[in-house]
Amino acid sequence: MARRLPSTPPTLPGFSYITVLGSGGFADVFLYEQNLPRRQVAVKVMLAEVVNDSVRQMFQAEANLMAQLSTHPSILTVYQASVSADGRPYLVMELCSSSLGQRYRRESIPVADVLRIGIKIASAVETAHRAGVLHRDIKPSNILTTAYGNPVLSDFGIAATLSESDTPEAVGLSIPWSAPEVLNDDSSGTIASEVWSLGATIYSLLAGRSPFEVTGGSNTSADLIARIAKAKPGPIGRADVSPQLERTLQRAMSKRPDARPGDVMELIRELQSAELELGVAQTPVEVAMDDWALATVADLDDRTRIKGVPAVNPDAPGRRRRRQPVAAASGAQSQVGTLIRQSRSAYPTGTGVPRPSRQRTVLTWALVAVAVLAIAFGATATAVMIRSTTNDLPRVGAISASTTENTVVFSWADPGRLPDDRYEVRLDGQPSVQQASRFTSAAEPGDRVCVTVAVVRNGTTGAPSSEKCVDF
Incomplete structure (x- = not known):
């Protein structure tokens, strides 16, 4: 039976991705944590390959309907709806159990x-x-x-x-x-x-x-x-x-x-x-x-028609995560700029204050040179640190599996990840990146489902685990 992997969860301002909750014909549902107010939510995200004007209007109609009706105690609550940076509409909803x-x-x-x-x-x-x-x-x-x-x-x-x-x-x-x-x-x-x-x-x-x-x-x-x-x-x-x-x-x-x-x-x-x-x-x-x-x-x-799609502002705050080495360098460059501005503003032109002496000028530029060297050494140290942490990524050990009526659930122990590390799960050779240490796949009688798991850090993928297969 042909199966598809869940789509890549989008980066959403104010939310942190946790894991996949489920997949459908037009959308995937992911578990996110909302940063403020802090709570776990279910986020329904349209599949990029099915997004067109008609489907987008249907999705937005659902957002409006559920938001307008969800004051009812027996209708699922919708907190917000928008469009992700990659153009996929999404709904943020109350987290509920589908166990019934x-x-x-x-x-x-x-x-x-x-x-x-x-x-x-x-x-x-x-x-x-x-x-x-x-x-x-x-x-x-x-x-x-x-x-x-x-x-x-x-x-x-x-x-x-x-x-x-x-x-x-x-x-x-x-x-x-x-x-x-x-x-x-x-x-x-x-x-x-x-x-x-x-x-x-x-x-x-x-x-x-x-x-x-x-x-x-x-x-x-x-x-x-x-x-x-x-x-x-x-x-x-x-x-x-x-x-x-x-x-x-x-x-x-x-x-x-x-x-x-x-x-x-x-x-x-x-x-x-x-x-x-x-x-x-x-x-x-x-x-x-x-x-x-x-x-x-x-x-x-x-009631079921939306007149347009909200525009996505690519420059909106929170759209892109800043890389720490770049942020550190930017901070050092800012200090250099501040030092230069201070040296200039100490003797503004046109105020009658005498120009700084040659000795003071030499001292100022010497301080600038020291700051520049600090930036260079800092960048070198950062590069060395990254190389030292990505060359020896932890490897996932044994993977266990359990089955329900129509799914296979794979799980594994944390091999010693860093906070920003992720797992790359390969199902029948197709990769999916996630944070949770469990992975769920749909299955039907007669299917053979095989996965490998590897740790991903700063774009580098470590050695994969041994392949775990389940005959369903």
């Missing part, structure tokens, strides 16, 4: 927890609908979890306004959670199709699989599309899921849009009824009830 997208396949999540998650995410979707926005990609992997265990909806990358939704268009599809009318290109998304996706998502969290996935059977895209178009989802298969909840989800995933709950709020009320039947406290609905609370979203024409 894998957890539901590994373990049985309590019904009460699923209902709480479902109602909170449905409240977020209802809020977006009231602002005239469709999400169009509701699925388990787009539900993240905050540090305090609260679910939040992410990835409004293919969102659209309700006024645009009745015109079919090419959109990214997550087939197992897409309504039949969307898969048939009858619509690019409606409130009814979002109800279907919410029902399918809640079903998945309960069943441990998508609604039309057959355990042990063939589940290709064609198989799933055929089942979604013609079949009904099978029983969830859990004794603790009530018949009422099963009926609610079956109705939400009806083939006919008019047979589903009329809107997301109606689905929320049915989920709350299931909570009452279960004997747990009702999860409150989190929907803004006043018009001013939704007024942060602009008029319909501007």
Whole structure:
């Protein structure tokens, strides 16, 4: 299976790169540390090869939508958006866990927890609908979890306004959670199709699989599309899921849009009824009830459209890191310049003060000469120091590996790096530079994944480790 390495993380003013969090078709997500205020953040960066006017507008639309809607407690918070020095748009977002997208396949999540998650995410979707926005990609992997265990909806990358939704268009599809009318290109998304996706998502969290996935059977895209178009989802298969909840989800995933709950709020009320039947406290609905609370979203024409791309100022402070040897030399040269200016300003012209004596002039230029020699010796010493530290870089020792459902995680011990050193990880011969001492690669059954790791210092790469291979 063809895989791609994550793109090179951009240098962002005010942020320090840490490691890769994930990769998608249009963007990579990296972990950065924000310098002020100090906190860890997730930064979504567009891939350079896909950036064009259309994709850039889509990305900026996502930034605006999420910023305007992220005041909702169950929508991922966006802190800022901009364009990096190399021209790639990026979003700085709240750091959350994506573990729910894998957890539901590994373990049985309590019904009460699923209902709480479902109602909170449905409240977020209802809020977006009231602002005239469709999400169009509701699925388990787009539900993240905050540090305090609260679910939040992410990835409004293919969102659209309700006024645009009745015109079919090419959109990214997550087939197992897409309504039949969307898969048939009858619509690019409606409130009814979002109800279907919410029902399918809640079903998945309960069943441990998508609604039309057959355990042990063939589940290709064609198989799933055929089942979604013609079949009904099978029983969830859990004794603790009530018949009422099963009926609610079956109705939400009806083939006919008019047979589903009329809107997301109606689905929320049915989920709350299931909570009452279960004997747990009702999860409150989190929907803004006043018009001013939704007024942060602009008029319909501007909700998913951006008029231009912010200009990048290459001379902005913080765009380029200064190299320490150059900075040291610059400081010494500044001292020489100050010394010369002081010698001149001591006897300004045209003030009637007598010119300095020959002895004072000789002394001044002697001091200048001493300073110049200091610069030269300093530069020589710096060069010697760099050579002495780059000729003998530490070498990474044994690499360990672990596997999950669809990834391989490589890790290794720190061989004795300096603070500014980095690791060059080569996956199947392709290099990627990072700071973290672990590396994650996507994998599929039958893949053989091999890596080597080397320390990089001041542009010099040390000897690579022994190659570590995993047969997945």
